[in-house]
Amino acid sequence: MGGRxxxxxxxxxxxxxxxxxxxxxxxxxxxxSADEVRDALVKRSPRRLRxxxxxxxxxxxALVTFxxxxxxxxxxxxxEVDDSGLPDGARRLLRLAExxxxxxxxxxSAVRASFVERVGTGAxxxxxxxxxxxxxxxxxxxxxxxxxxxxxxVRGQDLLLFVQECGAQAxxxxxxxxxxxxxxLAFVGAVQLEKFxxxxxxxxxxAIAMVREMGCIMTxxxxxxxxxxxxxxxxxxxxxTQEIDAFATLGISPMEFLVLPRMLALVxxxxxxxIYSDLLGILGGGLVSAxxxxxxxxxxITEGKRVLTATNCFAGIGKSVVFGALIAFAGCLRxxxxxxxxxxxxxxxxxxxxxxxxxxxxxxxxxAVVFNFLHI
Amino acid sequence: xxxxxxxxxxxTLAYGERVVLxxxxxxxxxGKVFVLMGGSGCGKSTVMRAMIGLLEPASGTIRYGETSFxxxxxxxxxxxxxxxxxxxxxxxxxxxxxxAENVALPLGEFTRLxxxxxxxxxxxxxxxxxxxGFEDYYPSxxxxxxxxxxxxxxxxxxxxxxxxxxxxxAGLDPVTSRLLDELILELRDSLGATIxxxxxxxxxxxxxxxxxxxxxxxxxxxxxxxxxxxxxEHSQDPKVRRFLTRGKDGKDGERKAEPxx
Numbered sequence: 150m151g152g153r154x155x156x157x158x159x160x161x162x163x164x165x166x167x168x169x170x171x172x173x174x175x176x177x178x179x180x181x182s183a184d185e186v187r188d189a190l191v192k193r194s195p196r197r198l199r200x201x202x203x204x205x206x207x208x209x210x211a212l213v214t215f216x217x218x219x220x221x222x223x224x225x226x227x228x229e230v231d232d233s234g235l236p237d238g239a240r241r242l243l244r245l246a247e248x249x250x251x252x253x254x255x256x257x258s259a260v261r262a263s264f265v266e267r268v269g270t271g272a273x274x275x276x277x278x279x280x281x282x283x284x285x286x287x288x289x290x291x292x293x294x295x296x297x298x299x300x301x302x303v304r305g306q307d308l309l310l311f312v313q314e315c316g317a318q319a320x321x322x323x324x325x326x327x328x329x330x331x332x333x334l335a336f337v338g339a340v341q342l343e344k345f346x347x348x349x350x351x352x353x354x355x356a357i358a359m360v361r362e363m364g365c366i367m368t369x370x371x372x373x374x375x376x377x378x379x380x381x382x383x384x385x386x387x388x389x390t391q392e393i394d395a396f397a398t399l400g401i402s403p404m405e406f407l408v409l410p411r412m413l414a415l416v417x418x419x420x421x422x423x424i425y426s427d428l429l430g431i432l433g434g435g436l437v438s439a440x441x442x443x444x445x446x447x448x449x450i451t452e453g454k455r456v457l458t459a460t461n462c463f464a465g466i467g468k469s470v471v472f473g474a475l476i477a478f479a480g481c482l483r484x485x486x487x488x489x490x491x492x493x494x495x496x497x498x499x500x501x502x503x504x505x506x507x508x509x510x511x512x513x514x515x516x517a518v519v520f521n522f523l524h525i
Numbered sequence: 526x527x528x529x530x531x532x533x534x535x536x537t538l539a540y541g542e543r544v545v546l547x548x549x550x551x552x553x554x555x556g557k558v559f560v561l562m563g564g565s566g567c568g569k570s571t572v573m574r575a576m577i578g579l580l581e582p583a584s585g586t587i588r589y590g591e592t593s594f595x596x597x598x599x600x601x602x603x604x605x606x607x608x609x610x611x612x613x614x615x616x617x618x619x620x621x622x623x624x625a626e627n628v629a630l631p632l633g634e635f636t637r638l639x640x641x642x643x644x645x646x647x648x649x650x651x652x653x654x655x656x657x658g659f660e661d662y663y664p665s666x667x668x669x670x671x672x673x674x675x676x677x678x679x680x681x682x683x684x685x686x687x688x689x690x691x692x693x694x695a696g697l698d699p700v701t702s703r704l705l706d707e708l709i710l711e712l713r714d715s716l717g718a719t720i721x722x723x724x725x726x727x728x729x730x731x732x733x734x735x736x737x738x739x740x741x742x743x744x745x746x747x748x749x750x751x752x753x754x755x756x757x758e759h760s761q762d763p764k765v766r767r768f769l770t771r772g773k774d775g776k777d778g779e780r781k782a783e784p785x786x
Contacts (some may be wrong), residue, residue: 174775176636208686209716214642238715242653245711249655256658409635448619490620490665 154180154211157447158189164196166230168219170235171204174212183218190222199231202239213242220247235393285482289412292404296413301405305415315376319422322371327359327426330367331433336357348442352385352452355434360442360457362426368419369472373505377480380411381501384484385494393485408485412477419473420466442463462525468516472509479504526607529590529730530555530687530719531576536585536595538571545571549664551738554696558713558720558733560753563740564768570614570738570752573689576721577611578602587685607635610685610718612672614692618664624651625660628682635681635683646666650678654708670701677705681712690722694729707730739765 163166163270166189174180190198198283200216216232218267218381223230232240295301297496338354387393396403431453438444487493528719532551538546544567553559554700574580576587578594586595589605597605618627628647632638637648648660654674662698664672673693680688690709694702712722730737731755737756739749741764749756749765757769 176638179637180642182642209648210646210681211638211642215647217652218645238717239599241711241715245708246649246652246657247655249652251658257661373723488665490663490692492621493665 153178154215156181156185156207156215158186160193160195161199163198165253166190166193166195166197167199167201169201169204170177171202172199172207173206173469174215176209176211177187178211180211180215183215183222183506186219187222190226190228192277194226194230195228197229197231199234201234203234204235205236207231208236208239210242210464213239213246232411244368249469254414267309273283273391274426281327281486282482286478288404289408289478291480292402292409295410296409301409302401303405304407307406308410308414308419312418314379315372315414316418316421319372319375319418322375323368323422323426326367326371327364327429328433328436330354330363331359331435332437333439334430335434335448336441339437343442344360349436349444349448349452351434351438351442351444352449353456356431356453356457359427359430359434360461360465362513363471364430365419365423366474366509368422368426368469369476369509370506371417371475372415372422372473373502373509376415377476377501377505378498380477380480381484381487381497382494384481385407385497387487388485388487389491389494408481411481412474415477416453416473419476423466423469427462464516464520464525468513471516475508476505479508526559528555529553531721532586533572533576534587534588535573536572537583538568538575538580538589539583539769544583544745546740546747547747548606549738551747551750553719553721554736555719556713556717557735558722560708560730560734560737561589561727561740562722562730562734562737562768563722564725564742564751567740567742568745569725569740570691573691573721573723573761577609577689578606586645607683608686609689610683611679611689612673612680612691612693613684615682616664616669616672618672618675618679620664623661624656624667624678627664627675628679631679644657647682648686649715651675653681653712654678655704656760670697673697676706677708681718684716686718688718688720690720690724692724692726693722694724694726699728701779702726702729709733725768730769739768 153172154170155172157169157171159167159169168186180297198219200219205212216235220243230382232243235243292301296303334355335351338351339348340493342350342354384393387407392406393403396406435446436451438449439446480501483504487497529552533549533551533553536546536549537544538549548574561572563569563646571580573584576594581740581752582595588594589608592601592605594602596606596644618624619630622630625647626643627691628650629643632643632646633640633662648657651657651660654677656671656674657676659667659671659675664675667675671698677690677693680690693705693709709720709722710733720733722729722733734753737751737753738747739756739762740746743764749760749762751760753769758768760766
C-alpha cells in the first residue's frame with residue numbers, strides 16, 4: 150500500500166501563496182483533497198500561487214489530480230500559478246490534461262427534467278415507438294406479399310436452418326414442459342373430482358385444457374423465451390456489427406433476407422410443436438390418472454376421444470399459428486430496433502420476451518371472446 | 526541495454542494443436558515503447574494475449590522483472606496483472622457504463638480513494654486523452670476514435686507500469702492517429718511506463734517505437750529485432766525490408782510471383 154501525501158498552504162510575501170506537497174502521493178495510499186487550498190484561496194484572495202514539491206516522495210496520478218484541481222480553482226479566481234517547483238513528469242501531465250480544452254456545450258447538464266417534461270418526452274417516445282412498430286409491420290406485410298408472389302429473396306438454406314432451430318431443437322424443452330403441465334392439470338383435477346367420484350373426468354379436463362389452451366400457450370411461452378429472444382439477440386448483434394447495414398447498402402432487403410425466413414419458420418413450426426405438446430400433455434395426464442386414480446389407459450383414451458372435437462383441436466392449432474407470428478414479429482422487431490452497444494442486445498432480447506408474452510396473452514384473450522361469440 | 530522489464534523466453538504459442546508462433550525470444554526494456562510488428566495474421570495480438578495472461582504459452586516463460594508470469598501463483602499473477610493496463614483493439618469499453626464509470630471502476634475496486642477523488646481522477650484521465658467534458662457519455666454515443674481514447678483512459682486509470690496497446694491507431698484518421706502517438710510518448714515520458722504496442726501502422730512504428738520485434742507468419746517466429754529505424758536502415762531480411770518500406774524496396778524486397786491456387 151502507498152504512504153501518505155501531505156499538503157500545506159502558507160503565505161509567501163504580498164498577495165502570494167505557496168502550496169507545499171510532500172510525502173507519497175499514490176492512488177493506493179491516502180491523499181488530501183484540494184479543500185484546504187480552496188479555503189486558503191477564499192480567505193486570502195492571493196494573486197499568485199506557487200507549488201513547492203521539494204519534499205515530494207513517490208507520486209502518480211493522485212498528485213496530478215490534486216494539482217489539476219488546484220489549477221482549476223486558481224483559474225476560476227484568475228490567480229497566476231507557478232508550477233516550476235513540481236517534478237517534470239507532473240508538469241507535463243498537467244499540460245497534457247489541459248491541452249485539449251472542453252468543447253463548449255459538450256458537458257451534460259445535471260439538471261433533472263421536470264415532471265411535465267418527462268411525461269411529454271415519454272409520450273413522444275411512445276408515439277415514435279408505435280410508429281416504428283407500424284412501419285415494421287408494414288414492411289413485413291409487403292415482404293410477405295413479395296414472398297407469396299415469388300419475388301422475395303429468401304434463401305432456402307436459411308429457412309431450413311431456422312426451421313430446424315425453431316422445430317427439432319425445441320423438442321426437448323417442449324417435451325419436458327408439456328408432460329409436466331399435463332401431469333399438474335391431472336393432479337389438480339383429480340384432487341377435486343375425486344370428492345364427487347368423478348375421477349374419469351380427469352381425462353376430459355386434461356384433453357380439453359391441453360388442446361384448447363395449455364398446449365398452444367405453453368409452447369408459445371417456451372418459444373418466446375427460447376426463440377423470440379434468440380431472434381432479437383441475433384438481429385441485435387448483426388445491427389451492432391453493422392451486418393444489417395451491409396445488407397441495406399448492397400440493396401438487399403434485411404426484411405426479406407433476415408426477418409422473413411425467421412417468421413416463416415416459426416409460423417410453420419408452431420402448429421407442429423403445439424400438436425406435439427398436446428399429445429405429450431395428454432400423456433402426462435394419463436400417467437397421473439393411471440398412477441393415482443386407477444383409471445386404465447384404455448378408459449383414459451376412450452374418455453378423451455369422446456370429449457375431443459375437431460373444433461377444439463383446430464382452435465388450439467389456429468391460435469398457435471397466430472402466436473408463432475406474434476413471437477417472431479416481436480423478436481425480429483426488437484432485434485431490428487436494437488441500439489449499437491452490447492448491452493442493447495441484452496435489452497432487445499429481454500424486450501422481445503416481454504413483448505411476445507404480452508402479445509400472446511392479449512391475443513389469447515381476444516380468441517376467447519371471439520370463440521365465445523361464435524359458440525366454439 | 527537498460528533494465529529489462531519483460532522477458533519472453535523461448536515461448537511457443539498455440540491454439541490447440543495449431544502452433545501460431547514458436548521459439549519467441551526477446552526482452553523489453555523498462556520505460557521504452559516496444560513494438561510488436563508484422564503483417565496481418567502473423568500472431569502479434571496472440572503474443573500480446575500471452576503477455577497479459579489471456580493465453581497460456583504451450584512452452585517457454587514470460588517474466589515481469591524477476592517474477593515468472595507463466596505458471597505464477599494466483600497471488601503473483603494478480604499482482605502482475607494489477608501493474609498492467611490494456612487498450613484493446615475495439616476499445617472494449619463497458620457499454621452499460623458512462624466513460625467516467627469505465628475509468629472509475631478499477632479505481633473503486635483497487636484503491637482506497639473516496640467517490641469524489643475517484644471522480645476527479647477519472648476526469649483527469651479522460652482529460653489526458655482529450656475527452657474533457659465527456660464523463661457522462663456512454664460509449665455508444667461517441668465516435669470510434671473517441672472510444673479508443675476512452676479505452677486508453679481506462680487502461681491508464683491505475684497508472685500501470687506496463688501499458689499494452691493493441692492496434693491503437695487502427696481505424697483512426699491520420700491527425701487523430703498522430704495525436705495518439707504523441708500521447709503514448711508523453712505517457713512513456715511522464716509516467717515512466719513501459720509500453721508494448723501491437724501495430725502494423727508504419728507511421729506509428731517509426732514515431733513511437735524505441736525497440737521492436739518483427740513476427741513472420743511464414744516461419745511462425747520472430748525474424749528481426751531492434752529499433753524500427755535501425756531495422757529500416759540495416760536489416761537485410763527481404764520480408765522486413767518489404768514491410769518497412771511498404772513493399773517499395775524492389776532491390777531486396779521484390780515480391781515473388783505466387784502460384785495461383
